[in-house]
Amino acid sequence: MTCTSGGCGCGSNCNNQEFSELAPVMDKYAKVPGSIITILQKAQDIYGYLSFDAILYISECTGIKPAKIYGIATFYTQFRLKPIGKNLIMLCKGTACHVNGADMIEEAIFEELAITDGETTEDGLFTLNNMACLGCCSLAPVMMIKNADGDETYGSLTKDSVRSTLREIRSKA
Amino acid sequence: MRILVGQGSCGIATGARKTSTALVKQLHEKGLDQVEVDITGCVGTCFLEPIVDVYDDGGNLEARYVKVQPDKVATIIERHIIGGEPVLEYTIADVDNDFIDKQMKIVLRNCGIINPEKIDEYIASGGYEATRKVLTQMTQEEVIEEIKISGLRGRGGAGFPTWFKWNAARINQADDKYMVCNADEGDPGAFMDRSVLEGDPHSVIEGMIIGGYAMGATEGVIYVRAEYPLAIARLEKAMEQAREKGFLGKNIMGSGYSFDMRIKAGAGAFVCGEETALIASLEGERGMPRLKPPFPAQKGFWQKPTNINNVETFANVPWIIQNGGAAFGAMGTEQSKGTKVFALAGKIKKGGLVEVPMGLPLRDVIFGIGGGTKNDKAFKAVQMGGPSGGCIPAELIDTTVDYESITKTGAIVGSGGMIVMDETTCMVDMARYFLDFTRKESCGKCNYCRIGTKRMLEILERITKGEGKDGDIELLEELASKVKDGSMCGLGQTAPNPVLTTIRYFRNEYEDHIYNKKCTAKACSALLTFTITDACTGCTLCARKCPVNCISGKVKELHVIDQERCIKCGKCEEVCRFNAVNRE
Numbered sequence: 001m002t003c004t005s006g007g008c009g010c011g012s013n014c015n016n017q018e019f020s021e022l023a024p025v026m027d028k029y030a031k032v033p034g035s036i037i038t039i040l041q042k043a044q045d046i047y048g049y050l051s052f053d054a055i056l057y058i059s060e061c062t063g064i065k066p067a068k069i070y071g072i073a074t075f076y077t078q079f080r081l082k083p084i085g086k087n088l089i090m091l092c093k094g095t096a097c098h099v100n101g102a103d104m105i106e107e108a109i110f111e112e113l114a115i116t117d118g119e120t121t122e123d124g125l126f127t128l129n130n131m132a133c134l135g136c137c138s139l140a141p142v143m144m145i146k147n148a149d150g151d152e153t154y155g156s157l158t159k160d161s162v163r164s165t166l167r168e169i170r171s172k173a
Numbered sequence: 174m175r176i177l178v179g180q181g182s183c184g185i186a187t188g189a190r191k192t193s194t195a196l197v198k199q200l201h202e203k204g205l206d207q208v209e210v211d212i213t214g215c216v217g218t219c220f221l222e223p224i225v226d227v228y229d230d231g232g233n234l235e236a237r238y239v240k241v242q243p244d245k246v247a248t249i250i251e252r253h254i255i256g257g258e259p260v261l262e263y264t265i266a267d268v269d270n271d272f273i274d275k276q277m278k279i280v281l282r283n284c285g286i287i288n289p290e291k292i293d294e295y296i297a298s299g300g301y302e303a304t305r306k307v308l309t310q311m312t313q314e315e316v317i318e319e320i321k322i323s324g325l326r327g328r329g330g331a332g333f334p335t336w337f338k339w340n341a342a343r344i345n346q347a348d349d350k351y352m353v354c355n356a357d358e359g360d361p362g363a364f365m366d367r368s369v370l371e372g373d374p375h376s377v378i379e380g381m382i383i384g385g386y387a388m389g390a391t392e393g394v395i396y397v398r399a400e401y402p403l404a405i406a407r408l409e410k411a412m413e414q415a416r417e418k419g420f421l422g423k424n425i426m427g428s429g430y431s432f433d434m435r436i437k438a439g440a441g442a443f444v445c446g447e448e449t450a451l452i453a454s455l456e457g458e459r460g461m462p463r464l465k466p467p468f469p470a471q472k473g474f475w476q477k478p479t480n481i482n483n484v485e486t487f488a489n490v491p492w493i494i495q496n497g498g499a500a501f502g503a504m505g506t507e508q509s510k511g512t513k514v515f516a517l518a519g520k521i522k523k524g525g526l527v528e529v530p531m532g533l534p535l536r537d538v539i540f541g542i543g544g545g546t547k548n549d550k551a552f553k554a555v556q557m558g559g560p561s562g563g564c565i566p567a568e569l570i571d572t573t574v575d576y577e578s579i580t581k582t583g584a585i586v587g588s589g590g591m592i593v594m595d596e597t598t599c600m601v602d603m604a605r606y607f608l609d610f611t612r613k614e615s616c617g618k619c620n621y622c623r624i625g626t627k628r629m630l631e632i633l634e635r636i637t638k639g640e641g642k643d644g645d646i647e648l649l650e651e652l653a654s655k656v657k658d659g660s661m662c663g664l665g666q667t668a669p670n671p672v673l674t675t676i677r678y679f680r681n682e683y684e685d686h687i688y689n690k691k692c693t694a695k696a697c698s699a700l701l702t703f704t705i706t707d708a709c710t711g712c713t714l715c716a717r718k719c720p721v722n723c724i725s726g727k728v729k730e731l732h733v734i735d736q737e738r739c740i741k742c743g744k745c746e747e748v749c750r751f752n753a754v755n756r757e
Binding site for chain 1: 182183185186187219220222358359360361362363364367398399400401402437438439440441442443454455456457458459460475516517518519520524525556559590592594598603606607610614616747
């Protein structure tokens with residue numbers, strides 16, 4: 001097995017150029033035991049999600065079977081197997097947020113964007129992911145919006161404030 | 174003069190970065206570049222963020238400004254920094270100062286006071302002195318003895334004596350041993366670990382070095398939730414600085430003891446709070462627990478002796494070494510020593526982090542420090558211990574907060590989340606919420622946890638939808654005991670607790686839902702009836718907004734809801750400007 005065009009030097013026959021950004025990660029972690037979760041996190045950071053091809057590529061480099069990687073990727077809530085929109089809305093559904101009306105916020109997002117947990121808007125601008133807890137409980141209800149500019153947390157949400165935040169992001173897009 | 178802007182995640186969420194930027198910019202414009210603007214962690218009063226502290230040159234706090242949005246910055250600079258007189262109308266109110274004064278801070282001793290990104294400030298506050306003492310003057314046994322005297326118990330939930338775990342890991346000989354910090358704060362509603370990592374990362378690192386020395390560990394790993402990016406960034410910085418100073422690495426302080434550590438970002442799985450599942454995750458597997466024994470102290474990470482403690486436990490350690498185990502043991506109750514940090518949230522007036530000595534009555538925490546319920550609605554219950562805990566009803570408000578007393582109520586101290594609930598919180602819905610959480614987070618290994626929680630959830634969903642049947646409560650109780658007995662790890666064994674405690678203390682609410690089809694808290698929408706009262710002006714707004722067009726009425730005339738077609742979405746109530754929609 002020779003790795004000719006990946007540039008990662010991993011010694012496999014994956015022959016895959018499209019994952020060149022992942023090559024340095026592979027150089028560092030591919031042969032370090034117990035690193036698969038870290039590799040998947042880095043891959044998701046780069047591509048936004050874990051495509052089937054990415055899983056195959058990682059499998060080739062690490063020698064871990066694709067089924068096992070798939071098993072790990074589906075076990076942890078952080079990993080996504082589908083592409084996401086430009087803005088990832090992470091809506092906190094922790095206890096404090098639940099008590100303070102997180103369901104109402106979810107409703108407002110649905111009314112505004114017509115997406116539910118895990119879905120992406122047709123224009124590819126927003127994806128909604130419900131989260132277990134963001135740890136800003138005293139500002140409940142809370143959501144975090146992650147995009148190319150970084151992440152911003154919005155606290156003490158109301159239906160109106162959510163709507164205006166989403167509209168503002170949309171108007172800038 | 175020095176200005177500190179609180180920038181934990183909650184401070185940043187309320188706009189602290191913008192405040193900080195405005196301060197720097199406006200000070201520069203006034204030619205006041207000598208005034209240092211710095212960051213600090215969270216002081217715990219989340220309800221007052223963003224917080225700006227002004228210190229004089231001697232390091233004394235001159236004024237603590239609260240809710241400082243950028244529009245207040247110009248006034249503060251003009252009147253205080255230049256004029257020398259604090260802007261009293263922006264400073265913290267005496268009644269809110271109580272929130273801080275009534276606490277006793279050990280774990281949070283540096284949070285909101287030092288800059289967590291500067292190791293020199295931690296050292297100036299006495300940091301790494303405990304490490305020096307341990308490495309140069311104490312044997313492993315002496316360290317463990319000191320922790321034993323202190324009575325410190327694990328702050329992650331189980332409350333197991335820390336010295337015992339360290340000692341078990343110490344006596345198991347191996348070439349490699351691991352000290353692991355569990356910072357996978359998965360309990361929704363608890364955020365003290367995040368705050369400590371963001372506000373005082375060195376205290377955790379120091380605790381791990383000391384514990385690592387006591388058990389003979391060669392490497393440390395901090396397993397942090399990926400949802401805490403700021404905590405990870407500050408930890409990384411802190412570790413790098415500690416390495417530069419020689420507190421981490423080979424031959425620390427010339428003692429001959431070598432210890433280094435790294436961060437492992439978790440990927441989101443509540444079950445990884447269980448130690449064997451956490452180890453599986455560290456090894457790159459699905460985070461599924463295994464049977465104990467062997468205990469991690471015998472065969473843990475890579476089959477080597479491993480000790481796992483929680484963030485808050487580690488943060489206590491340097492203080493105990495510096496002040497002596499007896500000083501720590503003097504606080505708290507017979508069985509529960511020291512202080513505990515609680516995260517006050519939910520329907521509480523003053524939400525935030527509170528550190529109090531063990532043994533204080535719940536009333537003092539919720540009403541004395543937290544100020545009672547939001548909008549002064551009737552206090553109904555406090556949920557402690559998250560999905561593994563339970564609801565403590567209003568009549569038990571004088572229960573003291575220590576491991577034993579809380580366990581007696583059916584709840585647990587857990588990691589210290591306190592979610593306050595008022596009369597508008599439905600207890601059946603709460604039980605449903607937690608079951609939904611544990612069902613999703615069950616790793617699926619044990620049948621009862623995997624399927625039992627799902628069946629319980631289905632019953633609770635039926636009840637909250639008004640389709641409860643006679644015998645449902647008994648069936649829930651039966652399933653609960655089987656899920657407890659039939660599960661291998663703590664997740665399944667405790668998953669039924671929220672259901673059992675709500676049935677125990679709020680059985681009447683369950684019965685109301687099942688037999689009378691009523692939700693007394695008016696929270697379960699399927700059991701509500703929306704009607705329009707005489708206050709209606711006939712503005713037609715509700716009729717236009719109703720998603721199923723079930724509201725009829727002419728302009729300027731009383732509107733009527735067709736109950737048969739109403740889907741109880743509450744939209745009419747939400748849009749009505751005249752308070753004319755009644756929910757019953």
